[in-house]
Amino acid sequence: QQQVKQSPQSLIVQKGGISIINCAYENTAFDYFPWYQQFPGKGPALLIAIRPDVSEKKEGRFTISFNKSAKQFSLHIMDSQPGDSATYFCAAKTGFQKLVFGTGTRLLVSP
Amino acid sequence: ETGVTQSPTHLIKTRGQQVTLRCSSQSGHNTVSWYQQALGQGPQFIFQYYREEENGRGNFPPRFSGLQFPNYSSELNVNALELDDSALYLCASSRGQGNAEAFFGQGTRLTVV
Numbered sequence: 001q002q003q004v005k006q007s008p009q010s011l012i013v014q015k016g017g018i019s020i021i022n023c024a025y026e027n028t029a030f031d032y033f034p035w036y037q038q039f040p041g042k043g044p045a046l047l048i049a050i051r052p053d054v055s056e057k058k059e060g061r062f063t064i065s066f067n068k069s070a071k072q073f074s075l076h077i078m079d080s081q082p083g084d085s086a087t088y089f090c091a092a093k094t095g096f097q098k099l100v101f102g103t104g105t106r107l108l109v110s111p
Numbered sequence: 112e113t114g115v116t117q118s119p120t121h122l123i124k125t126r127g128q129q130v131t132l133r134c135s136s137q138s139g140h141n142t143v144s145w146y147q148q149a150l151g152q153g154p155q156f157i158f159q160y161y162r163e164e165e166n167g168r169g170n171f172p173p174r175f176s177g178l179q180f181p182n183y184s185s186e187l188n189v190n191a192l193e194l195d196d197s198a199l200y201l202c203a204s205s206r207g208q209g210n211a212e213a214f215f216g217q218g219t220r221l222t223v224v
Contacts, residue, residue, distance in 0.1 A: 006153075034212075034213075036215075041217075041220075042217055042218070043115075043117075043201050043215035043216050043217045043218045044154065044201070044215045045215070046212060046213070046214060046215075049212070089153050089154075091153075098144070098156045098159065098167055098169070099144075099146075099154070099156065099203075099213060100156070101153030101154050101155075102153055103152065103153050104151070104152070104153050
């Protein structure tokens with residue numbers, strides 16, 4: 001019940017396209033859903049986050065869509081750029097800040 | 112405002128040895144969490160410290176232990192190293208327990224041979 005399932009495992013998108021990464025969870029106690037971006041050899045960097053009382057949040061080219069009833073949330077990267085090539089992790093939080101991470105999606109944006 | 116810094120960046124240890132990893136939290140942050148990230152996996156929660164007290168622990172054995180100091184910096188200690196302990200160890204800090212945003216350091220890459 002503590003798991004967060006993430007798909008796809010890898011994704012190739014052409015420059016200018018839309019990248020979509022999906023996550024699903026079971027624990028309805030989760031109250032915060034962040035997305036992290038990680039480059040090789042670096043720590044995860046907080047990208048964007050949403051709370052379950054909101055269905056969508058947009059920051060620049062990044063949008064989170066949240067479906068509380070389906071217990072799913074997704075990251076959309078509009079106008080994807082080669083510099084967006086990285087591994088993306090969804091996560092969920094419960095209680096005192098323990099983050100439960102998905103397994104990651106390796107995104108490659110081709111020039 | 113300084114970010115989260117970890118030291119060392121890389122470390123090679125022999126099986127059975129002990130290791131200490133260090134983390135300086137972001138300015139103004141009093142909560143530090145440690146995560147283990149195996150190659151190709153998502154980070155796994157080890158434990159969290161808030162105001163020098165451990166207040167949460169993941170599914171890791173007692174040979175993983177930690178400390179938080181009055182300046183909110185933190186240490187992760189691992190005894191009796193095993194080959195499977197080879198991973199990227201990440202420290203994250205946040206401002207209090209009610210604030211959800213956690214910011215990660217660059218990690219320490221530990222290799223156990």
